[in-house]
Structures are given as structure tokens and as C-alpha cells.
Amino acid sequence: MVVSDHSSRRFDEELDELRTRVLQMGGLVEQQIHDAIEAFGVGDFEQLEQIENDDHRVNAHEVGIDEACALIIARRQPAAVDLRMLMGISKIVTDLERCGDKAAKIARKAKGIFDHEMRRIPCISDIREMGEIAVRLLRAALDAFARQDAVGAAAIVRDDVAIDEKFQAITRQLITFMMEDPRTISVALEILFIAKAVERVGDHAKNIAEQIIYITRGTDVRHVTWDQLERDAKGDGENA
Amino acid sequence: MPFWAGPLLRILTLTVMALAVGIFLDDATGWALLAAGLAAGYAYHLIQLGRLTRWLDRTRWEKAVEVPESSGEWGDAFAALYRMRREEQAGRERLSDSLERLSQAAEALPDGVVLLDTMMRIEWCNSMATRHLGIDAVHDRGMPITHLVREPAFAAYVQDEGKVDPVVLKNTSPPVRTLSLSMIPFAESGRLLISRDITAIELADTMRRDFVANVSHELRTPLTVIVGFLEGLAAGDIVDTPNLARHHALMYEQALRMERLVKDLLALSALDDTQPPANEEVVDVPALLAVLVEEGNALSGGKHKLTLEIEAGNFYGSREELRSAFSNLISNAIRYSPEGGDIAVRWVLRDGLPVFEVADNGIGIATEHIPRLTERFYRVDKGRSSATGGTGLGLAIAKHVLIRHQAKLEIESAPGKGSTFRAVFPKARLS
Numbered sequence: 001m002v003v004s005d006h007s008s009r010r011f012d013e014e015l016d017e018l019r020t021r022v023l024q025m026g027g028l029v030e031q032q033i034h035d036a037i038e039a040f041g042v043g044d045f046e047q048l049e050q051i052e053n054d055d056h057r058v059n060a061h062e063v064g065i066d067e068a069c070a071l072i073i074a075r076r077q078p079a080a081v082d083l084r085m086l087m088g089i090s091k092i093v094t095d096l097e098r099c100g101d102k103a104a105k106i107a108r109k110a111k112g113i114f115d116h117e118m119r120r121i122p123c124i125s126d127i128r129e130m131g132e133i134a135v136r137l138l139r140a141a142l143d144a145f146a147r148q149d150a151v152g153a154a155a156i157v158r159d160d161v162a163i164d165e166k167f168q169a170i171t172r173q174l175i176t177f178m179m180e181d182p183r184t185i186s187v188a189l190e191i192l193f194i195a196k197a198v199e200r201v202g203d204h205a206k207n208i209a210e211q212i213i214y215i216t217r218g219t220d221v222r223h224v225t226w227d228q229l230e231r232d233a234k235g236d237g238e239n240a
Numbered sequence: 241m242p243f244w245a246g247p248l249l250r251i252l253t254l255t256v257m258a259l260a261v262g263i264f265l266d267d268a269t270g271w272a273l274l275a276a277g278l279a280a281g282y283a284y285h286l287i288q289l290g291r292l293t294r295w296l297d298r299t300r301w302e303k304a305v306e307v308p309e310s311s312g313e314w315g316d317a318f319a320a321l322y323r324m325r326r327e328e329q330a331g332r333e334r335l336s337d338s339l340e341r342l343s344q345a346a347e348a349l350p351d352g353v354v355l356l357d358t359m360m361r362i363e364w365c366n367s368m369a370t371r372h373l374g375i376d377a378v379h380d381r382g383m384p385i386t387h388l389v390r391e392p393a394f395a396a397y398v399q400d401e402g403k404v405d406p407v408v409l410k411n412t413s414p415p416v417r418t419l420s421l422s423m424i425p426f427a428e429s430g431r432l433l434i435s436r437d438i439t440a441i442e443l444a445d446t447m448r449r450d451f452v453a454n455v456s457h458e459l460r461t462p463l464t465v466i467v468g469f470l471e472g473l474a475a476g477d478i479v480d481t482p483n484l485a486r487h488h489a490l491m492y493e494q495a496l497r498m499e500r501l502v503k504d505l506l507a508l509s510a511l512d513d514t515q516p517p518a519n520e521e522v523v524d525v526p527a528l529l530a531v532l533v534e535e536g537n538a539l540s541g542g543k544h545k546l547t548l549e550i551e552a553g554n555f556y557g558s559r560e561e562l563r564s565a566f567s568n569l570i571s572n573a574i575r576y577s578p579e580g581g582d583i584a585v586r587w588v589l590r591d592g593l594p595v596f597e598v599a600d601n602g603i604g605i606a607t608e609h610i611p612r613l614t615e616r617f618y619r620v621d622k623g624r625s626s627a628t629g630g631t632g633l634g635l636a637i638a639k640h641v642l643i644r645h646q647a648k649l650e651i652e653s654a655p656g657k658g659s660t661f662r663a664v665f666p667k668a669r670l671s
Contacts, residue, residue, distance in 0.1 A: 016384070019387065020384060020386060020387065023387045023390050024392070024395050027392055028392045031392055142390060143374070143388065146383065146387035147380065147383070
């Protein structure tokens with residue numbers, strides 16, 4: 001664990017509590033995305049509605065955690081790894097909140113598609129597959145955050161490519177559909193929106209992973225090459 | 241003899257000798273002798289004490305340091321120390337043995353076990369918990385459990401102290417499993433988290449529910465028809481004779497359908513026994529198939545062309561069960577082939593194995609349906625199937641019969657090209 005002993009036990013507890021809240025929020029978002037894609041796959045209308053309605057819970061988490069972050073910074077004036085942790089958390093929370101929005105968006109679009117009683121929905125299994133990867137990445141990112149595991153985080157940044165490739169394959173497939181039968185254009189566009197939302201979840205997972213490397217190693221890896229990033233992640237941590 | 245007897249005796253001897261020297265020689269020599277004797281004794285004890293201190297010192301850091309040996313009262317003391325040490329070592333070994341056994345037992349448990357402290361931090365977990373919850377037994381020590389098991393349902397379960405029912409979690413990432421987690425308080429304030437994989441139970445539950453729903457549905461459909469007509473009759477709506485005869489025929493048909501269904505259900509429940517069939521005998525399969533093809537011709541009403549190819553001979557098995565399996569496969573082929581289709585029934589040898597085969601050039605089955613075909617009441621096309629008069633249980637029955645005869649059911653099919661259902665039997669059953 002990176003967080004070292006502080007003279008103030010209370011400070012440690014506050015930081016721990018904050019991390020717990022971030023992870024709880026992450027758990028909720030993970031569930032929302034998984035459920036949204038699942039419900040879209042099987043056409044579970046009630047579940048989709050539920051996901052849209054639950055989005056405010058994610059937002060409430062974000063507001064609460066941001067407030068707590070600001071409070072700790074003001075009261076404790078933390079330095080080094082603690083400060084990085086707080087700044088990282090406030091960025092991670094933004095990414096998580098966006099992920100939650102994506103879940104609600106998927107649910108909304110899926111509802112629209114089923115409202116029109118489209119009988120044949122193209123690419124549904126591809127989107128499920130892509131969703132599985134996205135949820136797995138988000139899960140791995142949260143695991144890496146819980147363990148403060150920079151190496152695990154670096155692997156996520158690399159894995160995000162798999163989602164991008166999948167998204168491109170789906171796009172190509174949808175274009176073929178639309179060219180074959182112009183009547184499918186409206187549904188294909190909706191599907192494209194859903195695919196894009198799933199793809200964005202992968203990007204947010206990647207952002208979270210980059211923040212974890214920043215928190216634990218103190219290096220900004222947002223715009224560097226993979227090799228450099230992996231070297232930073234494995235680095236001996238003289239900054240930490 | 242008490243431990244002080246030796247030293248006392250030695251001091252007494254020394255005193256007596258010094259006294260004797262004092263009396264017979266002179267006082268000074270006597271005193272000198274006494275002093276020298278006492279000094280020698282003192283030095284001896286100091287040396288022994290030094291050995292003891294050195295041993296005590298070393299034994300704190302090293303494990304197997306030999307206890308020094310000596311004679312006399314020091315020897316006794318060292319021997320007692322040595323005994324104590326040996327007993328302590330044996331006790332420690334026993335303890336670590338039983339600890340080892342305990343943790344091995346916990347490893348062998350089919351359920352995941354996580355030990356949590358008062359703050360819900362992970363203290364220890366077995367390898368099943370690692371598989372279920374992704375907890376690393378070494379690196380995740382001291383991590384709050386809610387950091388790794390983040391499902392909102394679990395968080396609510398942890399917070400709610402008055403919980404009774406375990407919380408059910410579905411894995412969001414593959415492998416897809418359903419886990420049942422329950423928290424049990426133990427000792428002062430520790431908690432034991434048990435995770436159980438209930439995927440199979442859930443699956444069985446779903447299958448059972450589906451089956452009951454399907455049976456009820458299949459039985460209700462013909463009943464609705466019959467009840468409808470009977471109500472009409474009672475109300476006196478239907479009076480003209482030509483209609484009455486037609487309704488009568490329809491009701492009869494539906495009653496027959498129900499009867500078939502119940503018969504098939506009974507057959508299935510009898511076949512569900514994994515025991516091999518009791519009344520096995522030598523079955524004249526060529527003759528049996530000839531009769532079945534004849535029946536098939538009657539069912540088809542001359543709309544299909546049935547051919548029979550016999551290459552293998554008699555077979556050891558249950559005549560009734562084989563008859564029902566083969567008849568189901570043949571009548572399926574007839575039902576799902578359009579008029580004028582060809583149906584080939586074969587009883588042949590392939591690589592020395594007896595093979596029963598029904599091949600048609602009918603509508604065929606899409607690949608995604610093939611693995612589920614033998615499920616009870618599974619319909620490829622819901623609209624079409626009940627119109628053809630099948631019960632939805634034929635293939636399930638055939639599969640069970642074949643399992644009881646150690647045979648394998650192979651299905652080859654392509655939409656529009658036709659299907660081949662093949663049962664490959666073990667060689668030993670040929671007679």
C-alpha cells in the first residue's frame with residue numbers, strides 16, 4: 001500500500017474512506033454498464049428503464065466524493081502521494097460519472113430501438129462482446145485502483161485497443177447493412193450510438209488507469225508511448 | 241538426593257581437610273587450602289554459568305543449539321533444560337502440523353472462505369475465494385473487502401447488520417457465474433465470508449420452471465379447444481348437424497393430441513432413469529425397421545418417398561425403447577419434409593459400428609438450433625411445429641433411449657438442404 005503512516009491516524013482514515021467511496025461508485029457504474037448491455041441484448045424493457053432512473057445515484061456519488069476531496073485538501077493540506085491521490089480521485093470520479101452517463105445513454109437508445117419494434121437488430125452479439133471487454137477493463141481499472149497497482153493499470157491502457165478494433169469492425173458492418181437496405185439506416189444509426197457509448201467506456205477505463213499510474217508513480221503518462229508508459233509503471237517508484 | 245547434598249558434601253570435605261592441615265601443620269596453610277578450595281569451586285560454577293548464559297543468548301537467534309553437557313548438579317540442570325526444550329519443540333511441531341492440516345482442510349472446501357477482521361479487512365482466504373472473488377491471498381491482506389467486491393448489492397448487504405438471506409451476485413465478466421455470499425460472525429468481532437457457486441442450481445431451477453411452463457402450455461392448448469366447443473354445445477349455439485360432426489372430429493383430434501403428450505411425458509420420465517433398460521434382448525432390427533417404414537408410409541400418406549437400406553443385422557437392446565426412438569426420428573423426418581421429399585432410413589455398419597440413420601432432403605435446421613434440438617419442447621419455428629402434430633418431446637425421448645444404449649446422436653443439417661439424424665451404437669451390442 002502506498003499510503004504511508006501519518007502522524008494523524010484520522011487523516012489515514014479519511015483517505016481510506018474516500019477510496020472506499022470511489023470504489024463503491026465504481027461498482028455501481030460497472031453494474032449499470034453491464035446491465036445496460038445485457039438488457040439491450042435480451043430486450044428487457046423494465047431493466048432499461050431502471051438503469052436510466054438509477055443514473056442519479058452515480059451523479060450523487062460524484063458530487064459527494066468531490067466535496068470530500070475539496071474538504072480534505074483544505075483541512076489537511078496534503079503533499080506528495082496524498083495530494084496526487086486526491087487529485088487523481090477527483091479525475092477518476094469524473095471518468096466514472098461519464099461511464100454512468102454512457103450506461104444511461106445505452107439504456108435510452110436501446111429503449112428507442114425496442115419502441116419501434118425493430119424485428120431484426122444487427123450487430124447485437126458484437127456489441128455484447130464489446131461490452132464484455134469494456135466492463136472487464138473497467139473492472140480491472142478499479143481493481144488496480146484498489147491495489148494501487150501501476151503495472152496492472154498499464155496493461156489496461158494497452159488492452160483498450162481491442163475495443164477500438166471491435167468498434168471499427170461494427171462500424172464497417174453497419175455501413176454494409178445500410179448500403180444493402182436503406183430502411184435499416186435509422187436503426188443502424190441508433191446501434192452505432194450504442195457502440196460508440198460502449199467504446200467510450202473503454203476510453204474512460206483507460207483514463208482511470210493513467211490516473212492510477214500518476215497516483216502511484218507520480219509521472220504523467222497521458223500522452224506517451226506504450227513502452228514509455230510501461231517503463232514508468234514498472235519504475236522503482238522514487239517519486240512515490 | 242537433594243541437589244544441595246553434593247556441594248554441601250564437597251564443602252564439608254574441604255573444611256575437614258583444611259581443619260586437619262591446620263591442626264597437623266600450621267594455621268596459615270589450613271586457611272590457604274580452604275581459600276584455594278573455595279575459589280576453585282567458585283570458578284567452576286562461574287564457568288558453568290557462563291556456558292548457560294551463552295547458550296540462552298544463542299538459542300534466541302538460532303534454532304538447534306545443543307544444550308551444554310556437564311556433570312553433577314549442573315548436569316542435572318542442563319538435562320532438565322534439554323528435556324524442556326525437546327518437549328517444547330515437539331509441541332510446536334504438533335501445533336504447526338495441526339495448523340497446516342486446518343488450512344489444507346479450508347483449501348479443500350468447495351466454497352470460497354474469506355476471514356475478515358472488525359474493519360472488514362481481508363485477513364486470509366482460500367484458493368476457491370480467489371477463483372470466485374479474485375482476491376489474492378498474499379497481496380490483498382489488509383484490504384477492505386468492499387474494495388474488491390464492489391457490487392452495490394454486496395455493499396448494501398455488508399452495511400445491513402440484521403441480514404439473514406445470503407446475497408446473490410452475478411459475475412459481470414466471464415466466466416459467467418452466480419455466487420451466493422453470506423457473512424457469518426465468529427469469535428469476538430471477526431467475520432467469515434462464504435462464497436458458494438450456485439450457477440448449476442440456478443440453471444436447474446430455470447430448466448425446471450421452463451419445463452413446467454411448457455407442459456402446462458402444451459396441455460392447455462388442446463383443452464381450450466375442447467372446452468370451447470363443449471361450452472358452445474351447452475349453450476345450444478351449435479345445432480346444425482354438418483358443423484357438429486366437424487367439431488366432433490376436431491375435439492377428438494385434440495383429445496388424441498393430449499393423450500400423445502401424456503404418453504410421451506410418461507415415456508420420458510421412465511427413461512430419465514440412468515439405469516440401463518431391464519428387458520434387453522436380441523432385437524431383429526431389420527424386421528423392426530421394415531414395420532416402422534410401413535408405418536411411416538401410412539403417416540406420410542404417400543406424399544414422401546421412403547427407402548430402407550439394411551446392412552447390419554440383429555442388435556442387443558430394449559425392443560420397445562429402440563422402437564420408440566427410431567419411430568420418433570422417422571416421423572420427424574416425414575413431418576419436416578415437404579411433399580415429394582425423399583427419406584432414407586439406413587441400418588448400416590460404419591467403421592464396424594452399427595449406425596441407424598435417417599436422412600431427408602427437407603427444410604433443414606439452422607446451426608444455432610442444433611445443440612438445443614433435444615431439449616424438451618424446444619421448437620425451431622413456433623408457428624409451424626404444433627401444426628405438424630408433434631409433441632415436442634420426440635427428440636428428447638430418442639436422445640434418452642440412445643444414452644441408455646450408450647449410443648451417440650449426431651445431427652447434420654443445413655437450411656434448405658435437409659437433415660441427417662444419426663445414432664452411432666457401440667460395437668458390443670451387435671449380435
